[in-house]
Amino acid sequence: MDLKRIRKANDKPLKMEGSYVLYWMQAYRRFDANFAFEYAVHLAKKFQKELIVYEGLRIDYPWSSERIHTFILDGIEDNQERAKELGVNYWSFVETKHNPAHGILKKICESAVCVVTDDFPCFIIPEQTANLAKKVNCSVFRVDSNSLVPIGFYGREASAARVLRIWMHKAFQKDWGDFAKEVWTKKDLEDTNKNSKPPFASGSISDLDLSKMQFKENVPPYGGKKGGRKEALRLLRVFIQDKLNEYLTKRSNPDDPKLTATSGLSPYLHFGFISVQEIVLEILKAHKLVSSIPERMKNQKPGDRENFLTPNPTLNHFFDELLTWREIGYLFFWEKPEFRKNLSHLPDWVQKNFAKHGNDKRPFLYTREDWESAKTHDPLWNAAQIELVKTGSMHNYMRMLWGKKVIEWSASYEEAFDTLEHLNNKYAYDGRNPNSYTGILWCFGLFDRPWFPERPVLGNLRYMSSDSTKKKFKLNSYLSYVDSLQGKSDTLFSK
DNA sequence: ATCGGCTCGCGCAA
DNA sequence: TGCGCGAAGCCGAT
Numbered sequence: 001m002d003l004k005r006i007r008k009a010n011d012k013p014l015k016m017e018g019s020y021v022l023y024w025m026q027a028y029r030r031f032d033a034n035f036a037f038e039y040a041v042h043l044a045k046k047f048q049k050e051l052i053v054y055e056g057l058r059i060d061y062p063w064s065s066e067r068i069h070t071f072i073l074d075g076i077e078d079n080q081e082r083a084k085e086l087g088v089n090y091w092s093f094v095e096t097k098h099n100p101a102h103g104i105l106k107k108i109c110e111s112a113v114c115v116v117t118d119d120f121p122c123f124i125i126p127e128q129t130a131n132l133a134k135k136v137n138c139s140v141f142r143v144d145s146n147s148l149v150p151i152g153f154y155g156r157e158a159s160a161a162r163v164l165r166i167w168m169h170k171a172f173q174k175d176w177g178d179f180a181k182e183v184w185t186k187k188d189l190e191d192t193n194k195n196s197k198p199p200f201a202s203g204s205i206s207d208l209d210l211s212k213m214q215f216k217e218n219v220p221p222y223g224g225k226k227g228g229r230k231e232a233l234r235l236l237r238v239f240i241q242d243k244l245n246e247y248l249t250k251r252s253n254p255d256d257p258k259l260t261a262t263s264g265l266s267p268y269l270h271f272g273f274i275s276v277q278e279i280v281l282e283i284l285k286a287h288k289l290v291s292s293i294p295e296r297m298k299n300q301k302p303g304d305r306e307n308f309l310t311p312n313p314t315l316n317h318f319f320d321e322l323l324t325w326r327e328i329g330y331l332f333f334w335e336k337p338e339f340r341k342n343l344s345h346l347p348d349w350v351q352k353n354f355a356k357h358g359n360d361k362r363p364f365l366y367t368r369e370d371w372e373s374a375k376t377h378d379p380l381w382n383a384a385q386i387e388l389v390k391t392g393s394m395h396n397y398m399r400m401l402w403g404k405k406v407i408e409w410s411a412s413y414e415e416a417f418d419t420l421e422h423l424n425n426k427y428a429y430d431g432r433n434p435n436s437y438t439g440i441l442w443c444f445g446l447f448d449r450p451w452f453p454e455r456p457v458l459g460n461l462r463y464m465s466s467d468s469t470k471k472k473f474k475l476n477s478y479l480s481y482v483d484s485l486q487g488k489s490d491t492l493f494s495k
Numbered sequence: 496a497t498c499g500g501c502t503c504g505c506g507c508a509a
Numbered sequence: 510t511g512c513g514c515g516a517a518g519c520c521g522a523t
Contacts (some may be wrong), residue, residue, distance in 0.1 A: 158518060159505065162515055166506080303506095325516075345507030349503060400517065442516085451518065460502065462518060472518090 002178045004150040005035050006492055007119055007141040009133035018113035018138060020050040020089075021194065024105070024130065027057060027120035028145045028272030029075045030229050038141035040116040044192050049113055051192040052090045053090045055079060061124060063425045063432070066210050066221035067392055071227030073205055075273050078228040086478045087186050091198040094205060097214065104200050106135055114139040118272070119334040120146065122340060123432040145180065147276045147327050148172075158328055159347070162303060166235040169302035172309075173353060176294050179277055214252055214277045217426050222391045225267075225429065232268035236279060239263040240286050249312040254395045254479040262396065263318075266427035269326075270436075276322060285313060328447065329438035342436040343444055344418055350445035353459030354413055360456040364409040371406065371419055380466040380475065381405050383482040385423070389462045391430040395478070396468070403443030403465040408457045413444065 037053070044051035057072055058064075059438050076092050083090030091108070094217060096103040109115055109132065117129055119142035135139040150172045158164035181188075243250075243261040250261035268274045284290045289310050300307060305324075308316045315493050321332035332339060339345045343354075366376055374382040374389070384398040403420055411415035420440045425431040442448055450460040469475070 160515070164503070321516090347504085398518070447516085449504080449515065450502040453519080463516065468519065 002150050003146040007142045009129050009142050012139050014114050015138040019051045019111050022112040022115045023053045024117040025055040026125050027118035033180045033275040033278050035145040036116055036118050038181050039143050050194040055073050056093045058095045063217055064215045065217040067219040067221045069222045074227030078230050086184050086189050088195050089193040090179055093202045094104055107199050109136040116141045119144040121337045122434045124282055126337040148328050151330050161328055162326045166303040173297045183357045231275040232274035247318050247416045252397050254397050254478040255474050256428050270430045270433045311374050329434035333434050349450055357457050378416045382478055386482050389425045399474040
């Protein structure tokens with residue numbers, strides 16, 4: 001493992017009288033292909049201590065809902081099963097009204113030699129890790145399982161995708177193959193489990209009554225959506241077999257949602273049910289290309305997106321999305337997770353536009369309630385919003401249009417950002433992720449460039465309109481798909 | 496259907 | 510110092 005993957009979260013010593021090494025599974029909710037788990041195993045063996053894996057789920061995280069909760073719980077069930085197979089001493093804790101989470105993690109840490117956790121630059125994770133690192137009196141390590149290249153390798157922010165693409169290609173030329181252990185076996189983990197009992201009680205997941213939980217938001221799960229690692233691996237197989245070959249042509253077209261050739265893996269990556277490494281390697285295996293990479297990379301011009309990694313442009317295009325475009329968000333927030341909170345870190349040319357156009361008259365003005373209940377004048381915007389609310393996903397082309405219009409039709413840029421953050425984090429399965437934020441910020445010009453002509457509100461930021469979208473795509477099947485979602489009886493829009 | 500021009504700032508070659 | 514070029518667009522000309 002590249003040591004750049006490990007960052008200390010405090011300067012406290014190892015507590016050698018402790019009885020176990022603790023892996024606090026916060027972001028990457030899996031055992032296989034997980035550098036943090038791997039590092040924790042390594043330390044446990046090195047110190048001849050027990051290994052404990054703790055995965056907790058509280059009720060009070062921001063935008064908490066039954067939708068997000070069930071998705072994570074599916075993952076915990078898969079992890080319980082996998083831990084049993086591997087003989088890992090895995091403690092999962094699901095908070096309920098009568099069994100509060102407060103103080104449990106700290107208590108677990110009291111007997112730890114050290115804590116290993118996931119290094120994830122978004123949502124509550126940086127803050128939670130820093131708080132724990134302050135409170136406990138042992139070392140806390142953060143380990144980066146975010147992507148193939150350690151994010152810390154880059155050392156500075158990339159101003160544009162084309163910059164990061166070159167750096168990443170160079171990294172692969174130098175160091176292809178820094179992979180986390182793909183599949184653990186029981187034998188690998190021998191002697192790491194002394195069956196210590198957790199200092200808390202946690203009931204069985206099947207006994208939970210989610211309808212009685214006090215979530216922050218009232219958002220039901222989407223029927224067609226299952227969480228967890230098994231489902232992630234199944235979707236990957238389906239994608240490789242049935243969709244990947246058409247990725248180039250059928251990705252951005254919202255014509256027929258059933259035929260859209262996207263992987264749908266984004267939420268599974270977000271919760272760590274599957275890793276980027278596994279996706280890349282499984283695709284390469286399916287195309288018998290695994291061993292060709294190091295030799296091929298030697299002859300690549302760094303930054304050549306078309307010819308990157310494989311001789312197949314469709315695969316290369318998908319890899320560019322999965323690697324360059326995913327990683328640029330993780331890098332953007334890496335040292336400064338707080339950059340996600342507002343618009344003040346956008347480039348100068350954007351700031352100039354906003355200074356000039358901030359007081360422009362908005363052609364329409366909507367309130368948070370209008371947005372949320374899809375009550376604008378624009379049927380296409382409403383459809384995109386309904387898709388998000390009902391299914392927890394939004395077509396990737398519609399997502400851009402959706403964001404651009406909220407900017408144009410809100411009283412201020414800041415209000416637009418807050419609306420988009422709220423809607424995305426509340427409803428989307430893949431919200432609360434670095435890429436969700438860069439996706440929103442792209443609508444505000446991040447990683448984009450100016451586009452003429454200058455218009456009200458947006459200035460010379462890239463402009464998008466529903467009329468153009470209708471000309472570009474046949475949207476009948478998209479609109480009827482969204483219609484069919486609305487037909488299903490539930491109470492989301494009737495308050 | 497396809498094309499060029501619209502604008503800015505970066506990396507890199509010179 | 511200058512050149513080339515870039516996630517997804519738009520518009521008007523051909």
